Amino acid sequence: MTATDPIKDAVTQARQRQILEAAVTVFAEKGYHRATIRDIARTAGIADGTIYNYFKNKQDVMMNVVLQMAEVSSLMEDVLQAAQTMTPAQLLAMVFQNRLRTLRKNLPLTRAIFPQVVTDSELQQMFFEELLLPNMEKGEAVFQAYRDRHQLGGADPKMIVRGLFSVIFGTIMMALLGDTFILDDTDAFSEQMTDIFLHGLNLDQPEREQ
Amino acid sequence: MTATDPIKDAVTQARQRQILEAAVTVFAEKGYHRATIRDIARTAGIADGTIYNYFKNKQDVMMNVVLQMAEVSSLMEDVLQAAQTMTPAQLLAMVFQNRLRTLRKNLPLTRAIFPQVVTDSELQQMFFEELLLPNMEKGEAVFQAYRDRHQLGGADPKMIVRGLFSVIFGTIMMALLGDTFILDDTDAFSEQMTDIFLHGLNLDQPEREQ
Amino acid sequence: MTATDPIKDAVTQARQRQILEAAVTVFAEKGYHRATIRDIARTAGIADGTIYNYFKNKQDVMMNVVLQMAEVSSLMEDVLQAAQTMTPAQLLAMVFQNRLRTLRKNLPLTRAIFPQVVTDSELQQMFFEELLLPNMEKGEAVFQAYRDRHQLGGADPKMIVRGLFSVIFGTIMMALLGDTFILDDTDAFSEQMTDIFLHGLNLDQPEREQ
Amino acid sequence: MTATDPIKDAVTQARQRQILEAAVTVFAEKGYHRATIRDIARTAGIADGTIYNYFKNKQDVMMNVVLQMAEVSSLMEDVLQAAQTMTPAQLLAMVFQNRLRTLRKNLPLTRAIFPQVVTDSELQQMFFEELLLPNMEKGEAVFQAYRDRHQLGGADPKMIVRGLFSVIFGTIMMALLGDTFILDDTDAFSEQMTDIFLHGLNLDQPEREQ
DNA sequence: TATGAATGAGATTTCATTCAT
DNA sequence: CATGAATGAAATCTCATTCAT
Structure with missing residues (x-):
């Protein structure tokens, strides 16, 4: 279970980077509070819920x-x-x-x-x-x-x-x-x-x- | 026109001070976002709406x-x-x-x-x-x-x-x-x-x- | 008490007319809901509360x-x-x-x-x-x-x-x-x-x- | 781009109809102003916020x-x-x-x-x-x-x-x-x-x- | 794992009305 | 009677988060 599949890890990291990149863009544009999870998801080209697979909140x-x-x-x-x-x-x-x-x-x-x-x-x-x-x-x-x-x-x-x-x-x-x-x-x-x-x-x- | 009644002015200023004092307390305690108008009103001992008689928002x-x-x-x-x-x-x-x-x-x-x-x-x-x-x-x-x-x-x-x-x-x-x-x-x-x-x-x- | 003082009556009627005139102006301008009692009072040049001396609500x-x-x-x-x-x-x-x-x-x-x-x-x-x-x-x-x-x-x-x-x-x-x-x-x-x-x-x- | 998924569209339309039906009921009963979003949501059997997924306001x-x-x-x-x-x-x-x-x-x-x-x-x-x-x-x-x-x-x-x-x-x-x-x-x-x-x-x- | 619809708590703000002065 | 400050109920709307598919 906890056996780290290097491929999965790579995918996970890529996805995280993708989200963070979008977050950086959106935060820079709107600031923390006015940036919504939806904004970040849209910018990253993914669904809102997906973000919660990679980050707690x-x-x-x-x-x-x-x-x-x-x-x-x-x-x-x-x-x-x-x-x-x-x-x-x-x-x-x-x-x-x-x-x-x-x-x-x-x-x-x-x-x-x-x-x-x-x-x-x-x-x-x-x-x-x-x-x-x-x-x-x-x-x-x-x-x-x-x-x-x-x-x-x-x-x-x-x-x-x-x-x-x-x-x-x-x-x-x-x-x-x-x-x-x-x-x-x-x-x-x-x-x-x-x-x-x-x-x-x-x-x-x-x-x-x- | 707007003949300034010194007594009313004093009352108004006092009330403003009262609200601001409460605001300072609450902001200091909770920060801007988590401080609610209700918090400030309660702390000042007044009704929510009263704040809006003295401040725009x-x-x-x-x-x-x-x-x-x-x-x-x-x-x-x-x-x-x-x-x-x-x-x-x-x-x-x-x-x-x-x-x-x-x-x-x-x-x-x-x-x-x-x-x-x-x-x-x-x-x-x-x-x-x-x-x-x-x-x-x-x-x-x-x-x-x-x-x-x-x-x-x-x-x-x-x-x-x-x-x-x-x-x-x-x-x-x-x-x-x-x-x-x-x-x-x-x-x-x-x-x-x-x-x-x-x-x-x-x-x-x-x-x-x- | 209920003895109708003609002078007072005249004053009362004049005040009522004044308020209604203001109300007509404000209602025409903003419609019923967006017209506030304050709007009407200001337009009539009186205080909010005064309106309630002449009209129920x-x-x-x-x-x-x-x-x-x-x-x-x-x-x-x-x-x-x-x-x-x-x-x-x-x-x-x-x-x-x-x-x-x-x-x-x-x-x-x-x-x-x-x-x-x-x-x-x-x-x-x-x-x-x-x-x-x-x-x-x-x-x-x-x-x-x-x-x-x-x-x-x-x-x-x-x-x-x-x-x-x-x-x-x-x-x-x-x-x-x-x-x-x-x-x-x-x-x-x-x-x-x-x-x-x-x-x-x-x-x-x-x-x-x- | 916005490839229209016919199934989702149907669901969306159904939900819209459901909300509008509720709205018709509530509006008819209370009129526009006294009808609250909550009334409509309750009548439609959904949460308040859901209405805003289908209508701007x-x-x-x-x-x-x-x-x-x-x-x-x-x-x-x-x-x-x-x-x-x-x-x-x-x-x-x-x-x-x-x-x-x-x-x-x-x-x-x-x-x-x-x-x-x-x-x-x-x-x-x-x-x-x-x-x-x-x-x-x-x-x-x-x-x-x-x-x-x-x-x-x-x-x-x-x-x-x-x-x-x-x-x-x-x-x-x-x-x-x-x-x-x-x-x-x-x-x-x-x-x-x-x-x-x-x-x-x-x-x-x-x-x-x- | 990805999706995105549904949720519902929660906050701001307005304003008719009251009432002490 | 006049005033207008104070009241506080009430309603809209947002949005982080969940979860069934």
């Missing part, structure tokens, strides 16, 4: 949409690991640019997801544990490494990472709240914030010393 | 809850104006602390409001035009003044303000997403971020020169 | 609007009585023209009143007993008189009157249902129908004989 | 009740076409009798429908375009044919048809307004009105000449 669909972003976001993890050979300056610049560009592409979906993640405690917890926390820990490790290599002043890596994440999430919020200034000139803002952090953390000096 | 109630926050926020405006006699360091420290402490007190309400502001385009626009933009402009003016007095390097005030607001909104987001680290030690984080910004903007040097 | 307002039409319609009674010196041809022509012209002026109000009279059994009964039946009886008397004077064939006056009233109400219905043909050329239709009836009832022959 | 249900009458009324069309072999006298007699008998059977439903058709402009337009106008045009054609065959005097067919329809609608109105005289003796009234029209239009003379 609407919340579960959203959950998996978010988790899917996790995988995309794990690209970021790779980046962070690869980043251990970078200077802090390079790292910061890259992270800012990467995140802001991603945001600009996905603003409508982001607008649908964030409110729901913040509102739904189950979703929020999942998001925190599966995505936010791991990534923050990655970041802390990187900054700890810098510190160990004396490339960094005495600032607490935890704090630094919070600062970085705050700027990034804050930028997202600003965009969602209607301030287009940052999005209009992503690169300038990235540079500016990179500068501030480098300087502020005294990361520019030690760097050159190397 | 549920969205309008939320709108006014947000606007009410504006008045609280206008405290911030005063602060900003009073701030013109402060050093940048003092200003930054104060703003950070003020905002984070306010946030910590109002986290549940914030959790109800933000998603809705981001989701509802009408609400979002109102929020942007009535609250966000004016406050940003105040901030820009303050930093422009610093710049004119040579207390500030060449950074664009618009950018600086975006940076500051991003950190603040980002911090809110972090809290809403479940990261208690910042909230647990608001003051340390404030200091840290103030430091980074001061340093990063070269605001510490000119200051001393004075 | 909304239905009662409508009832009196209809009764008011009765008085206008009693003009018709006068006409009918005066008509006893007319030839049948003159009478028919006059009645048709009179009714159709009145209709054309009051189409929107008619559109509001008829449905309600037909729907509300109390209103319907009142309308029948106070307006329809008396007028029909007047008509029957007139035609009976014609018959007695041998100006009319053997047709039953009751039937004739039903026929006449049917054409008139039917014309109203046609107009309410959207057929503008009759309304566009009221006079031609009046002539046509007069002709048919005169001819059909052999009213044209005896007439000339006189 | 309550108005749409009424609309289809009226349209359904159209099909019944199309019997009348057949009649009219078959009528081309009849003498005008036969035709008139038949139409009057047919309509009045139908009315007598459906008085309560008629009482519910007419007010709403007159009140709701969308419904009215549909009624006019789908039912009234086509039937009037049929009638005009028939009378034009009579005229061409010199069975009719110089009267304008359009006018004649308006006259006929007015009498019919007027009779309906009289019944709805509480005058039972006509309904009590449908046949006598039919004869009477047929006579008047025949005579009035000089339709009796040419007839005999043939």
Whole structure:
């Protein structure tokens, strides 16, 4: 029974992807609440009921949409690991640019997801544990490494990472709240914030010393 | 024509406040969607229909809850104006602390409001035009003044303000997403971020020169 | 207590007229159901509650609007009585023209009143007993008189009157249902129908004989 | 694309009929406004929501009740076409009798429908375009044919048809307004009105000449 | 596994009417 | 008598979810 038939698994995964793709489209277009299961089913070209063979309920669909972003976001993890050979300056610049560009592409979906993640405690917890926390820990490790290599002043890596994440999430919020200034000139803002952090953390000096 | 009877006005305002207070309570407890008009009415100790004598609809109630926050926020405006006699360091420290402490007190309400502001385009626009933009402009003016007095390097005030607001909104987001680290030690984080910004903007040097 | 103070009575009647006038305006504009008591009060320039000092409820307002039409319609009674010196041809022509012209002026109000009279059994009964039946009886008397004077064939006056009233109400219905043909050329239709009836009832022959 | 599955179509139609039947019952009993969707659903033995799988809203249900009458009324069309072999006298007699008998059977439903058709402009337009106008045009054609065959005097067919329809609608109105005289003796009234029209239009003379 | 019709709980909103001032 | 704020019943409609086929 539980013997995993690889073919069936593949079919199942394909179907799930198909549904999630449709969900992403519809959520981005209408937001979570105004998106109906019927919308998603129609967009996916399947029947309403079929969705319930692959997901527990609407919340579960959203959950998996978010988790899917996790995988995309794990690209970021790779980046962070690869980043251990970078200077802090390079790292910061890259992270800012990467995140802001991603945001600009996905603003409508982001607008649908964030409110729901913040509102739904189950979703929020999942998001925190599966995505936010791991990534923050990655970041802390990187900054700890810098510190160990004396490339960094005495600032607490935890704090630094919070600062970085705050700027990034804050930028997202600003965009969602209607301030287009940052999005209009992503690169300038990235540079500016990179500068501030480098300087502020005294990361520019030690760097050159190397 | 519409000769304003001061007594009736007072009664009306009192009733509105009563409803908004109830709305704040209920929204904070259940979030926007799960909060029903009936909940709010019961909490306010009035009949459902009465709410519609004071607000157009549920969205309008939320709108006014947000606007009410504006008045609280206008405290911030005063602060900003009073701030013109402060050093940048003092200003930054104060703003950070003020905002984070306010946030910590109002986290549940914030959790109800933000998603809705981001989701509802009408609400979002109102929020942007009535609250966000004016406050940003105040901030820009303050930093422009610093710049004119040579207390500030060449950074664009618009950018600086975006940076500051991003950190603040980002911090809110972090809290809403479940990261208690910042909230647990608001003051340390404030200091840290103030430091980074001061340093990063070269605001510490000119200051001393004075 | 019940001593009727003529001054108060006059005031009361004036107020009632004021309300009914407003009601006519609002009913004509919105129809019975979409017209609110508030609409009527605003239009009359008084408070909602005041209406209930002069009328039992909304239905009662409508009832009196209809009764008011009765008085206008009693003009018709006068006409009918005066008509006893007319030839049948003159009478028919006059009645048709009179009714159709009145209709054309009051189409929107008619559109509001008829449905309600037909729907509300109390209103319907009142309308029948106070307006329809008396007028029909007047008509029957007139035609009976014609018959007695041998100006009319053997047709039953009751039937004739039903026929006449049917054409008139039917014309109203046609107009309410959207057929503008009759309304566009009221006079031609009046002539046509007069002709048919005169001819059909052999009213044209005896007439000339006189 | 929308390959029509005949079985599903049949089921759908059956369900629609079931709902409309219930609607007819409830509307006839309570009138449009006091009939609730719940009433109709209960009467049809289904859930409230199910109605919305088959009709857009309550108005749409009424609309289809009226349209359904159209099909019944199309019997009348057949009649009219078959009528081309009849003498005008036969035709008139038949139409009057047919309509009045139908009315007598459906008085309560008629009482519910007419007010709403007159009140709701969308419904009215549909009624006019789908039912009234086509039937009037049929009638005009028939009378034009009579005229061409010199069975009719110089009267304008359009006018004649308006006259006929007015009498019919007027009779309906009289019944709805509480005058039972006509309904009590449908046949006598039919004869009477047929006579008047025949005579009035000089339709009796040419007839005999043939 | 796929379908999609059926379900029915649930929420917003309107508005005639009342009644304290 | 006038006012108009308060009332709360009542009705439409939506949509996530189920389940028989």
